Amino acid sequence: MSPDSDFGLAALPLRPELVGEEPYGAPQLDVPVRLNVNENPYPPSDDVVHEMGRVVQRLAREVNRYPDREATELRTALAGYLGFGLTAANIWVANGSNEVMTHLMGAFGGPGRRVLSFSPTYSMYPEYARNTHTDYVTRPRDADFRVSTALVLEAIAETEADVVVITTPNNPTGTTTPVQVIDEICAATRAIVVVDEAYQEFTAVPEDSAIALLPKYPRLVVTRTMSKAFAFAGGRLGYLVANPAVVDACRIVRLPYHLSAQSQALALVALRHSTQMLARVESLRDGLQRLQHDLRRRGYEVVPSDANFCLFGRFADRHAVFSALLDRGVLVRETGPAGFLRVSAGTPDELAAFLTALDDVRPPIQELPT
Numbered sequence: 001m002s003p004d005s006d007f008g009l010a011a012l013p014l015r016p017e018l019v020g021e022e023p024y025g026a027p028q029l030d031v032p033v034r035l036n037v038n039e040n041p042y043p044p045s046d047d048v049v050h051e052m053g054r055v056v057q058r059l060a061r062e063v064n065r066y067p068d069r070e071a072t073e074l075r076t077a078l079a080g081y082l083g084f085g086l087t088a089a090n091i092w093v094a095n096g097s098n099e100v101m102t103h104l105m106g107a108f109g110g111p112g113r114r115v116l117s118f119s120p121t122y123s124m125y126p127e128y129a130r131n132t133h134t135d136y137v138t139r140p141r142d143a144d145f146r147v148s149t150a151l152v153l154e155a156i157a158e159t160e161a162d163v164v165v166i167t168t169p170n171n172p173t174g175t176t177t178p179v180q181v182i183d184e185i186c187a188a189t190r191a192i193v194v195v196d197e198a199y200q201e202f203t204a205v206p207e208d209s210a211i212a213l214l215p216k217y218p219r220l221v222v223t224r225t226m227s228k229a230f231a232f233a234g235g236r237l238g239y240l241v242a243n244p245a246v247v248d249a250c251r252i253v254r255l256p257y258h259l260s261a262q263s264q265a266l267a268l269v270a271l272r273h274s275t276q277m278l279a280r281v282e283s284l285r286d287g288l289q290r291l292q293h294d295l296r297r298r299g300y301e302v303v304p305s306d307a308n309f310c311l312f313g314r315f316a317d318r319h320a321v322f323s324a325l326l327d328r329g330v331l332v333r334e335t336g337p338a339g340f341l342r343v344s345a346g347t348p349d350e351l352a353a354f355l356t357a358l359d360d361v362r363p364p365i366q367e368l369p370t
């Protein structure tokens with residue numbers, strides 16, 4: 001039998017809940033303007049590139065050995081970067097905040113447990129739940145795509161959720177949840193509250209973080225990533241900040257040596273140059289704010305965003321608009337509420353190319369009911 005015979009997925013005894021599932025992932029297309037996965041569009045400076053090269057070369061001499069399982073140096077550096085009086089004991093690291101979330105679900109979800117999120121939100125959450133055999137429930141955000149204390153607490157009571165995920169700024173809407181609201185929620189629940197702050201550095205006041213609440217709430221977990229503002233998506237480095245007991249729980253479910261020596265060392269280089277790595281955040285934020293204005297001026301509906309992406313529409317046929325933009329070399333994301341597309345903050349040239357393409361397409365806007 002040749003390896004590529006007719007034997008396919010359907011012939012395998014796949015877990016029933018995986019039958020018919022598609023692997024998650026935005027299209028990875030080699031087009032001139034890629035504005036679809038909320039990356040920082042600026043590569044690191046030559047200095048940082050050279051330092052990363054030297055570090056990888058040095059590590060190659062000990063690649064026969066396992067990496068530091070505890071990633072202590074990296075966790076210490078992250079604690080220093082964040083401030084708030086944190087130490088390495090408060091930090092957990094993994095291959096992207098995706099893996100951090102999987103650790104959290106593995107530790108606090110599982111059979112008979114339930115995780116709650118507020119839709120529309122990040123489309124990976126149901127997959128983390130599925131993969132860890134956790135029941136997934138979601139409740140709608142309000143008309144402005146926000147959540148209030150009452151909305152969240154009612155949903156927790158109604159669903160008896162064990163883990164609650166609040167994403168701020170929320171993907172794909174870009175809307176935020178004030179720290180005050182998180183405070184009120186944590187004060188009133190015994191659920192594990194995970195605040196996903198993947199885009200926090202892009203907000204108007206990045207220091208205004210749920211991390212400040214950690215001394216009060218040992219069941220609060222704040223997740224972050226170096227993939228977005230930090231311009232390190234390819235390095236795959238996500239982390240959480242929490243009570244040391246939460247870190248201990250993640251240790252139980254992680255794979256041994258889950259984070260490669262190279263990932264740890266490259267992230268350390270990036271952190272040593274944090275000012276430089278984050279240098280474009282403000283201009284990306286400004287660019288996105290200007291873009292929202294430009295889109296509104298053209299008559300599009302835009303969800304006010306505090307992140308490095310925004311939803312715009314509404315289109316009767318968003319797929320047609322997505323395809324027409326792609327034909328013009330511009331890749332955006334077909335996600336979020338019906339009729340909307342999501343665009344990420346690119347360089348000024350990329351955003352200009354996006355607007356030129358959109359003007360060229362001139363998609364019909366859906367009439368809203370009055």
Ligand code: PMP
Pocket residue numbers: 037038095096097098099122167170171196198224225226227233237238
């Ligand atoms: N949380 C949110 C809200 C995201 O949008 C993303 C990436 N799109 C992630 C987590 C995961 O990012 P990463 O695994 O690259 O850290």
